[in-house]
Amino acid sequence: MDRPGSGLSVSAQPAPLPPETxxxxxxxxxxxxxxxxxxxxxxxxxxxxxxxxxxxxxxxxxxxxxxxxxxxxxxxxxxxxxxxxxxxxxxxxxxxxxxxxxxxxxxxxxxxxxxxxxxxxxxxxxxxxxxxxxxxxxxxxxxxxxxxxxxxxxxxxxxxxxxxxxxxxxxxxxxxxxxxxxxxxxxxxxxxxxxxxxxxxxxxxxxxxxxxxxxxxxxxxxGVAESLARTAVQLREDGDVLDADAAALLEEALDAAASGTDSHGAGPDIAVLSAAPPAVRRRAVRAWLLTRGATALTDRSLRAVDELLVRWRGQGPVAVGRGPEAGTRLVVIRRRGTLSTEFVARAARTTEGSDD
Missing domain, CATH: 3.40.50.620 (HUPs)
Known part of the structure; x- marks a missing residue:
């Protein structure tokens, strides 16, 4: 028999047939x-x-x-x-x-x-x-x-x-x-x-x-438990379709940004993202932010990033996670027609570099 923490295995015995109930x-x-x-x-x-x-x-x-x-x-x-x-x-x-x-x-x-x-x-x-x-x-x-x-x-x-x-x-x-x-x-x-x-x-x-x-x-x-479980299946099926659409949208937005005149380190293209339905757009942004190291992707933060795309009023950066050093954070900003991320000190203000 195993001892706790040993990581050793026990030998199998011939499996008894379970009863037919x-x-x-x-x-x-x-x-x-x-x-x-x-x-x-x-x-x-x-x-x-x-x-x-x-x-x-x-x-x-x-x-x-x-x-x-x-x-x-x-x-x-x-x-x-x-x-x-x-x-x-x-x-x-x-x-x-x-x-x-x-x-x-x-x-x-x-x-x-x-x-x-x-x-x-x-x-x-x-x-x-x-x-x-x-x-x-x-x-x-x-x-x-x-x-x-x-x-x-x-x-x-x-x-x-x-x-x-x-x-x-x-x-x-x-x-x-x-x-x-x-x-x-x-x-x-x-x-x-x-x-x-x-x-x-x-x-x-x-x-x-x-x-x-x-x-x-x-x-x-x-029947409530069954109904809730059935709802989960339906939402997962719908979500899988939306996630696939979002992946295609993100690829298109990144390709559009990469073809620009100043594409070094560019994130997804704002114009491409903004033209997409909100549910697909926010999923695409979420997927991109995860690749950038975001760790605080609440619904509120995603909607704040979405505001940078479709309701631009000169607002500041949106925090989406901690930075690699104490006192820093990962933020999203709008810059020259694309979204971008950078690490900033918590007390610092990021100057918007967009020419929008």
């Missing part, structure tokens, strides 16, 4: 469809020992050629090493080719949830050996993500939820309810690990799960 069938069909759609046969599964990831692991063993489990021990609670070891034993008993326990240090800003997530995804990426990583996010998780995005009001990108496959992260269970993964564990005779954080009302997502969604289900007569 409705819950097992539902989860297996979801995983089978995902594997077929994306043409992969060997996968890594992120296993916590909870119901969702345990059900996913068993289904993946049944539907893929080889499954490697990675168990991340965040070491945030007493006994976390024992929980990780039990999950590794479960993976071995259910037929995983290997089960690796990785102990991590949870540090960094953004709160404990964000720091743990960053550490977890880094560990999974470093131990996936080039394989896609299957995550146990369910339809309920998708619905909660959409509600969180709605509450933040940061545009359609934040409410289109999680992707079924965002290389290397795969989510086969986005159409499966959490009750079904729990029932599958019961059918397997497996008692899943219950993370106490999942019942802590200090976390916004926990309150959404325990209070908001049940209230919406009651007021609206049921």
């Amino acid at each position: 409705p819950a097992v069938h539902r989860v297996r069909v979801a995983v089978r469809s995902w594997v077929a759609a994306h043409g992969v046969r060997e996968v890594t599964v992120a296993l916590s020992g909870g119901a969702d990831s345990a059900a996913l692991t068993v289904a993946a063993v049944a539907e893929a050629d080889a499954v490697h489990a990675v168990i991340v021990d965040h070491r945030l609670q007493d006994g976390s090493g024992e929980v990780a070891a039990r999950a590794a034993e479960f993976a071995r008993d259910r037929g995983c080719v290997s089960a690796t326990v990785v102990a991590v240090d949870v540090t960094g800003g953004g709160g404990p949830e964000a720091a743990a997530r960053t550490a977890r995804y880094r560990a999974l990426d470093e131990n996936r050996a080039g394989r896609p990583v299957l995550l146990g996010h369910t339809l309920d998780d998708q619905a909660e993500s959409v509600l969180l995005g709605l509450g933040r009001g940061s545009g359609p990108r934040s409410i289109r939820g999680m992707a079924e496959f965002d290389d290397p992260w795969g989510r086969p269970l986005l159409g499966v309810r959490r009750t079904q993964t729990r029932q599958m564990c019961a059918d397997l005779g497996y008692r899943p690990y219950e993370d106490p954080h999942n019942a802590d009302p200090r976390f916004t997502r926990v309150r959404l799960r325990a209070e908001v969604l049940p209230l919406l289900e009651d007021v609206l007569g049921g």
Whole structure:
């Protein structure tokens, strides 16, 4: 058996066949469809020992050629090493080719949830050996993500939820309810690990799960989680089309700027961008700013940059991120018919160099 932090693997046992129950069938069909759609046969599964990831692991063993489990021990609670070891034993008993326990240090800003997530995804990426990583996010998780995005009001990108496959992260269970993964564990005779954080009302997502969604289900007569998840799929499909249009627009705007008489270091051409519909234009600007190192792309900041394009009144630069040194920031300015970025001191004023 693995020891927490060892990075060693356990040998697989012959996989026992899961029972043929409705819950097992539902989860297996979801995983089978995902594997077929994306043409992969060997996968890594992120296993916590909870119901969702345990059900996913068993289904993946049944539907893929080889499954490697990675168990991340965040070491945030007493006994976390024992929980990780039990999950590794479960993976071995259910037929995983290997089960690796990785102990991590949870540090960094953004709160404990964000720091743990960053550490977890880094560990999974470093131990996936080039394989896609299957995550146990369910339809309920998708619905909660959409509600969180709605509450933040940061545009359609934040409410289109999680992707079924965002290389290397795969989510086969986005159409499966959490009750079904729990029932599958019961059918397997497996008692899943219950993370106490999942019942802590200090976390916004926990309150959404325990209070908001049940209230919406009651007021609206049921089916709310499915409706939210369906909305996420529709928004993601629409967003993919708009993103493709935005990529083409950005290429055209950069080409137009590069053909100008003073094209050294030029950003996208303002005239080309301004002629495009707002939704496409702002996506193109966002994509360009990400390549320039922007880190603070809120809806408000993007709309402020958009004002530089279509409602020019001589306004100053728009901050879109921190600079490489303390006390500096990355700003966007309008200059000679193009957008441009530069790093400036926070207290400094940037003089507009445009001849518009």
